[in-house]
Amino acid sequence: MRFLVVFLMAEFSIMSSAFASEKPFSFKDTPGKLPKDVVPTDYSVRIVPDIDKLTFAGSETVKLNARRRVRQLVLNALELKIEAASIDGKELPVSVIKTDANELLTLALPSELATGEHTLTLRFTGKINEQGQGLFYMRYREQGTGARKIMLGSQFEATDARRFFPCWDEPVFRARFQLTAVIPENWLAVSNMPVESEKKIAGGKEVRFAATPPMSSYLNVFVAGELDFIESRSGPTQLRVIATKGKAEMGRYALQATAQILQYYNDYFGVAYPLPKLDQIALPGGFGGAMENWGGITYYESKLLFDPKSSSAETKQDIYEVLAHEMAHQWFGDLVTMAWWDNLWLNEGFASWMGSKCTAHFNPQWEVWLRRELPRDPSRRVGIAKEAAMEGDARSTTHPIQQPVATEAEANSAFDDITYKKGQSFLRMLESFLGEDVFREGIRRYLAAHMYSNTTTADLWNALSKASGKPVGEIAAGWTEQPGFPVVKVKRGQDGNVSLTQERFTVNFTKVPPLEWKIPLTYAVLGLPAEASAQAGETPATLLMTRKLDSIHNIPADRALKLNVNGAGNYRVEYDELSWELLLGALKNLGVEDRVNLLSDTWALVQANRGPLALYFELVEKLPASTELAEREQIIHVLDFINRLLIGSSEQEKFQRYARSLLRPTLDTIGWEAKPNEQPARTNLRSSLITALGNLNDPKIVASCRERFEAFLTNPESLAPDLRPAVFSVVGRYADESTWNELHQLGLKTTSIEEKQNCYDALADAIDPKLVKKTLPIALTDELPTSRAVFLVLRVARESGHPDLAWDFAGANMKALLAKTDALGANTYAPSLFTFFSHDSRAQELKTYAKNNLPAASAAQVAKALDEIQFRSEFKKRLAPQLSAWIDGKNLAERQESRLTHH
């Protein structure tokens, strides 16, 4: 709880002073642990891995520039044994080499080092890890032959390059890196730059890569193994997709997409991609996502490889969006890098926004922005969603987009929804406020001014201000330097005046420090149905709301007023009764973006206890019948949330019946079978509905899924790849032991990444506690890649309805599970398992567990989990009677209606 108290005090201090806006980038003022009087300029690193012992030997020469006279050198090293060190050719005694718990390597020098150029050489040894930290290994079965193989990969962000070689491992210490590695003769090695030379030596070959341009240490990459690739060119840039032998051809889609995206970015940024090659590398394990290493991007293989025979349309969309995100980083993050981790959002918020913008540009049929509105299953999606960010940002445990980072652990926990998704939403709002062309002009200025250097957020705002002539820094400060976001309350007056009031929007958070924002508002007056078409395409009116109170005038009394047009703004709107009635009457005139925005805001108001549950369901029932993907998915998301909250309660069955009655008509309309040339949105909607109705225990859907699964077993072609995740999941959920075994065998046998995932997801979804106990121990085996294995337990906690069993298992096996987790997972894993509980007693249990077992760096994650348990517990108590009343009221009304019609 200490964290929470400290946090609230921090908020008060922000409130009481004007924004302590940060300064433009300056090397000497950048935070960090390392002294800035010695700066590395060129590294030459040689690594010799020992695959049998899972260790490596290394040596390096680093050219240094001493900016003033020093008596010691301080750099980073972690889990490396330093065997020897010398400065300017003079060997240092081993006694002056010190490594410490702060991940620092200190070399005391025999005499003062003069200012100017020097050369440091080091010899060292290190470990090849199981989890995706530093240099790591992956065991996998080769495609086709099924032979057991091993390969190597690296993951250095945020602070793990220091596990590979001693270095100034803070982003501001840009340097040129030249890597040499000794590997078996039949292996292919990949790094940031092309191979410069290769020669046979005893025991293998020595591969020397060209030196990189000046960049941050965390962007280094080294991958080696029995690999294949396919390649193409885009202008001067060589493009490759690299995968383990037999899988490269599955990168065809990614290779084509890469060429398309590269061209778009070359144009958008106004700076051509600066390296001679760009490799997209598929790894069969190690981590779950992707990493933007400059010139050599790594992906968990299902995020890159696509098999048209067994992959679903969703997978294709995922791949495109992840590619677009990581490639945006080649400029935003790699060419220009945030000075310190407190500005991580400059990398991640920007890449998320740019990736979605590019994906939407080339694939309008995917409804990218619309679907980004919704919280997604983190196991399947890139996880870019405005709503997910807003949900977290409404709680007491949120933080500003820009937050102080002091330690390595804090750097790692900065990779969260606020950094990625709120950052993205804010940029989208800003772009629509400044205009697309002006915004792009600002971005071009920013890149041109700062390439091969570091920046702070202030540098970006300055560039955008110059391009737009607007005080961007002033508008932005409220959104990036303070936590949370506003709700705008709308009150209609008699004389065409509408008064607006802003206040902070919170959920499960009382005693809230009052904050204000400069809100770039948009609004539209809705026409009568006949005029709807005339209004389409009109640009919405805008108003920069700079105070607590504001107003809009001359709104005709009989017209509905909709704020936050298209839902592009990062704020909620609360309408008074009159405005709400007018809106309900004008739903037919609203586009799907605005309907989704209304649904999301209304659900949020219910969560925040600003409105009754009936408000949401009244809106749902008044919506015109539709098969719009994003609109139906918003409703599915809410129904699913309520369904999970009601597990074990007497209201659940009644609720499930009601929820099915809301969803079934849509599935009946679109049918089970895809029409030829169907829009992808329709295909996605079908699988969302099948999964949702399966979860809601719809007997017809469950039976249909079982039939289709049986048919699949004898003839896999009979079940379309798009339907497989949904059908497998529903079959797994209600599986008996023999079905569970069948799914397991299927998962063990298949070499298709996606089919394997479908099978193990289905195992994790089983609700029979006997089967839950069979699924969990799979996480300790090597049946799944490490990152997938640890995720299996989380999936059980969420899907099986038995978070207690998942936690019992994880608590007993925590050490083995954490050994499979990468740097980002270490602090979050245990607390995240608690977020599926909705009983207060679990909060106490988590507190005790955290006190005895978790490092201080987990405090933020623990606080978030405690808040979530508390919220769910309170919400459940509040929701159940309201839900009963709503459904009973409806049933009564229906009975009365049918009595009337029978007479």
Ligand SMILES: [Zn+2]
């Ligand atoms: Zn990223």
